Amino acid sequence: MKAIVINTGFLRIPVEDMFSDARPERKSTILYPIDQEKRCLCVIRSLLCRSGSMNILIDAGVGELIDQRILTHYDYRSEGDWNTLLKPHGLSPADITDVILTHLHFDHCGGVVQHLPCSIDPEEVILTFPKATHWVSSIQWEWAQNIVEREPDSFFEHTFLPIQTAGRLQLIENNTEILPGIQVRLFSGHTRGLMVPIIATENETIVFAGDLIPTSIHLDPNIGMSYDRDPELVREEKKGFLAEIKSHDWKLLFQHDPVSERREEKGERRKEK
Template identity: 30%
Template sequence: MRSPLHLKLGELELFVLNDGEIWLDGGSTFGVVPRVIWSKLTQPDEQNRIRLSMNPLLVRIAGQWVLVETGIDRKPGFKHRELYRLSEENPLLAQLALLGVRPEDIAWVINTHLHFDHAGLNTRWQGGRLLPTFPKARYVVQQQELEDAIHPHERSRASYLPENIEPVLEAGLFEVVEGETELLPGLRLLPVPGHTLGMQAVELESEGRRLAFTADLIPTLMQTPLLYIMAFDLYPMTTLETRKKMYARWLEGDYLLCFTHEPGHPLGRLIQTERGYRAEPVPGLDSRPSS
């Protein structure tokens, strides 16, 4: 498992964490792109699953710890873990501990959306009860996303697990926002609909340097081309239009991108050529906290 990646973004301290691997069906992950094409980018296992990662982002900003995404839900048990080739435990809390960060130190949890592989450690079993993992945090989510998670339709129901949502609701810890929002100075939330209608990306800026956490708008470096849209996206044509808008913004602003499911190096930059968009990894970043 990858150790936390450390970088400085102006005055901001960032750590790209890892909550292990998830193996998803390759055809579903690449949507309408044929296997003869996507299999040149990644090799599937015997069940046609490809290896992806969960890459939450930890940010130190204005003296507060902000956690973007909480990894995957392992609470449903063995069959669930076997289906996605998950490890038995969530590595996320151990990675936070390596950095000297306790769950109660987290001031903000940003849920890009509430699918089980992005909000899985919103809660955990404590004393025989499911309770919020980060008891002093505000869990920030778009109004549209929370409404859709509480009242899912037939196609989205399997991705929204009540165990990751209801204990946070009962504790009154959700911080609901609508549309583009500056949560903290230098930290902005932007709606990026398509995968779900209420998904949001996170933008960070300090001293002229910028980073965007792309959520499932661009899950991996491999899926940067405009038409490499997952079959899991509920509104694929909305994803396409959102990609066009955000790619132009992130390219013009010279944003470093952090990819939520990239199994290799999780940071990259957009490049536009005559053949369309692609992304290249940004290597050489420090993997240790600064002293």
């Protein structure tokens, strides 16, 4: 299996939301590019995993159907639609066989839907990856539909209900190997049923930690995000999982870190080009 990181876009998130326990004097946050409005740049990464005839996408970015009010608030910048993003890899969206959604927050699953081409009705949407099986934890699927009124700026039903309508939804109940070489682990501190894929590539095992450990700063168990539903649980989940990652020498990929793409040996930080 080969794993390829794809940057789908960028957001600017208020520092106090991105690093909920961070004080201004903390050296760690100062390493981040922070603008005059005290927002920090966050990249939105997906991972494309290829093996034989399988083209598996982990998370799908923001997409084109999120309310402009939200996009303006976060100063969202897209790196292009999925036709554009997949082209350098010789693929089109119809070639994607599986989409694994860590959870259903808009910056992770918004890209699975798009406008029906040539339609004047904005309500008419289709799946971006029409042939793909979309994997979501059943806990998250239930949670998203029940919580949508309390987290109206994070979950948008029109970005995930069409998966079910199209008959392309595959729910996951437990920690398990969902595809050859890809096992998933469920967590519930950030959001209920967050699914973290662990991918065995040809020469290493990669952990796509998503919003459990979105940046290198969040390696500190005491630093979470204001978006975490249960900060205490995040702390406990992170401690246990980081110990496990270390014991297996798995490589950790940061989905939102603009400075470091992954945890490097000896704590070195790799610059984004």
